[in-house]
Amino acid sequence: MLRFVYSLLWLVALPAALLRLVWRARKEPGYLEHVGERLGAYGHLPAAGPWLWVHAVSVGETRAAQxxxxxxxxxxxxxxxxxxxxxxxxxxxxxxxxxxEPRIMQCYLPYDLPWLVSRFLRYFRPAGGMLMETEVWPNLVHGARRAGVPLFLVNARLSPRSFRRTARFGRAAAAMYGDFAGMLAQTVGDAERFEALGVAAVQVTGNLKFDMQPAPASVERGKRLRQAFGERAVLAAASTREGEEPLLLDAFSRWQQLSGNTPRPALLLIPRHPQRFDEVAAMAARAGFTVQRRSELDIDQLSAPVTADVVLGDSMGEMAMYFAASDLAFIGGSLMPLGGQNLIESCAVGTPVLIGPHTFNFAQATEDAIAAGACLRVADAEDLVRTASKVLSNSASLADMRAHAHTFAGLHRGATVRTLAALAQALGT
Incomplete structure (x- = not known):
């Protein structure tokens, strides 16, 4: 009955969902491309398989799935x-x-209405499916079971807050998760929360993000950019969210003022959402900073030092380069109650991390990084720049944190092998 009500609400909301694509396309035109796929129309794509299917909703999940x-x-x-x-x-x-890669094809997943899901599953007939992290769509999960498609929630996580919300649905939640062929959880805590919902087939396979290897070419380009900053300290503020940048820019201004006649620190500011690049660049300029956009820098041919106060990371797919160009990295989404973002990629290139108080989406990884000496938690933006200044003024402390970051990233690898082993029974070998 709950799934029927859910489907009815989706049907009522479908026109609004389509209008929302138009609204979002004002800043991100890609939302008006391939709209038919969201409605289960895939006739323009080859159906011949056999297919293995991985669903990665956005940037973070796609990179984690690599x-x-x-x-x-x-x-x-x-x-x-x-x-x-x-x-x-x-x-x-x-x-x-x-x-x-010629064996990979991309498309959009349809909206979660039963007949759209059925179109998708009938067209591709995947031999097995893997949904990344938190992407649980009731009709999709139920439809896969009815179609005989073994479906796994991979790199699965369930924060305490999400658990409390989900637990309100009682047996309906257990039934929905029970339609999965298996749940492959990141941590013991995630597994325990799934089990508390009544899910039986749960295994702890670890976090795939630890297995992400930064491309050597990206790291080398980051080192070239770092050299262009000269003796200036470089702090990256990565994956920042709306509302955080004003706090960071205000605190960074005071840090620059306190630096006096010594080389003034530089801020590498990388907003999480590309549609906000122009907005954040204008915000930094209004705050009185000189701003250099990454898109205007030819890093392979850098011939002059980078002197701007703020370098805006207005590119996609270059996070490893940005971390390699920095002495210390703040991970956004954590100054405000948004749950934080992935800190593992920074540690993987040996750049230690500062993180705010709100990390419920990455709680275990954050606590493990803090315990390993690779990360320090800060209370707010003022504490962030105060801590950054302290760490960056102590070369021995910074070197220790770099070493701890490398070690932390390396110790937790192996989730891919464990995940593949868990999938083998359903997918074959």
């Missing part, structure tokens, strides 16, 4: 891989990562 996708292609050479998304930036990231 080691798994590469492992699946190697383990199942007779299959093609269907990579689905919900956002243009996720699709763009997939194209950047896998655009040269």
């Amino acid at each position: 080691p798994l996708i590469e492992a699946l292609l190697a383990a199942y050479p007779g299959h093609r891989l269907l990579l689905t998304h919900m956002t243009p930036t996720g699709r763009q990231t997939g194209a950047q990562l896998f655009g040269k």
Whole structure:
């Protein structure tokens, strides 16, 4: 009955969902591309498989899926891989990562209405499906079970806050999760919360993001950019969200003033959403900073020092480069109650991390990084720049944190192998 009500609400909301695409396309035109796929129209795409299917809603999930996708292609050479998304930036990231791989095809997942889901499953008939992290769509999960498609929630996480919300649905939640062929959780805590909902088939396989390897070319380009800053300290503020940038810019201004006649620090500011690049650049300029956009820098041909107060990271797919160009990185989404973002990629290039108080989406990874000495938690923007100044003025402390960051990232690898082993029974070997 709840799924019927849910489907009815989706049907009523469908016109609004389509209008929302038009609204979002004002800043991100990609939302008006491939609209038919969101309605289950895939006739323009080849159906011939057999297919393995991975759903990665947006940028973070797509990047996290990279080691798994590469492992699946190697383990199942007779299959093609269907990579689905919900956002243009996720699709763009997939194209950047896998655009040269002929066995991978991308499209949008349809809206979660039973007949649209059925169109998708009938057209591609995947041999198995993997939804990344938190993407649980009731009709999709139920439809996959009815179609005989083994479906797994991979790299699964369930924060305490999400658990409390989901638990309100009682047996309906247990029934929905019970339609999965398996739940492959990031941590013991995630597994325990799934089990408390009544889910039986839960395994802890670890976090795939630890298996993400930064491209050597990206790291080298980051080092070239770092050299262009000279003796200036460089703080990256990565994946920042709306409302955080004013706090960061205000605190950064005071840090610059306190630096006196010594080389003034530089801020590498990388907003999470590309549609906000222009807005954040204008915000930094209004605050009195000189601003240099990454899109205007030819990093391979840098011949002059970078002297701007703020370098805006207005590009996609270059996070490893930005981290490699920085002495210290703040991970956004954590100054405000948004749950934080992934800190593992920064540690993987040896750049230690500062993070705010709100990290419920990445709680275990954050606590592990703090315990390992790779990360420091800060209370607010003022505490952030105060802590950054302290760490960056102590070369021994900074060197220790860099070493701890590398060690932390390396110790937790192996989730891809464990995930592939857990999938083998359903997908074959």
